[in-house]
Amino acid sequence: MNIDFIDEMNQVTEDELKLLRDLLNYAADMEEVNSEAEISITFVNNEQIQSINRDYRQKDTATDVISFAMQETGEEELQIVGDNLPEHLGDIIVSLEKAKEQAKEYNHSYQRELGFLIVHGFLHLLGYDHQTVEEEKEMFERQEHILEEFGLKRDA
Structure with missing residues (x-):
């Protein structure tokens, strides 16, 4: 899967990006997503995500x-079609400040919280x-299964 990371906070380390890339590819394999699919992940602060x-x-x-899914079209939206267009799944925006707050609140690692948010957005x-x-039961069970199988457990 092609993943475009945009770190507007300049806070995500190379190790964290590798972890998230590996996690997303793992989740994509589990969900049988086209290996040529594209997504973008943008990391922002609380003020930016509140505005969005x-x-x-x-x-x-x-x-x-x-999450902004590109495969859904709402009212008055045009569907983009073409033979050679890559499948763009959409965009995920994550507040790094919220991730840090919630990691502390839930008493697990920052990496676990980032992984949880990325998988949640991806699903x-x-x-x-x-x-x-x-729907909530199905989604939360699926994301926990992906995180557990990948090795990002709650106490990690």
């Missing part, structure tokens, strides 16, 4: 992760959701 959350979701609060790009109790 307010503008796109009408929720004026900082959040941990937001959203693939169509998983948590609007109902059943």
Whole structure:
């Protein structure tokens, strides 16, 4: 899978990027995603993600992760089609500040929290959701399974 990392905070280390790239490729294999698929991951602060959350979701609060799936088309959106276009799954935006706060709150490593948020966002790009109790159960079980199998356990 082709992954474009954009670190607007200049805080993510090469080791963390490698971990996240390996984790995403592992999750993509488990979900049988096309190996040529593309995604972008942008790392921001709480202020930036709050602005995005307010503008796109009408929720004026900082959040941990937001996903924009390219495979979904909403009202008045044009579907991009073509024979030789790569499959772009979408964009994931992660607040590094929230990741650090939540790692401390949940008493696990920062790397585990980053991995959790990345897998959560990735599953959203693939169509998983948590609007109902059943959807939430399926999505959270899947993300825990991916993280556990990869080796990013809660106490890691």
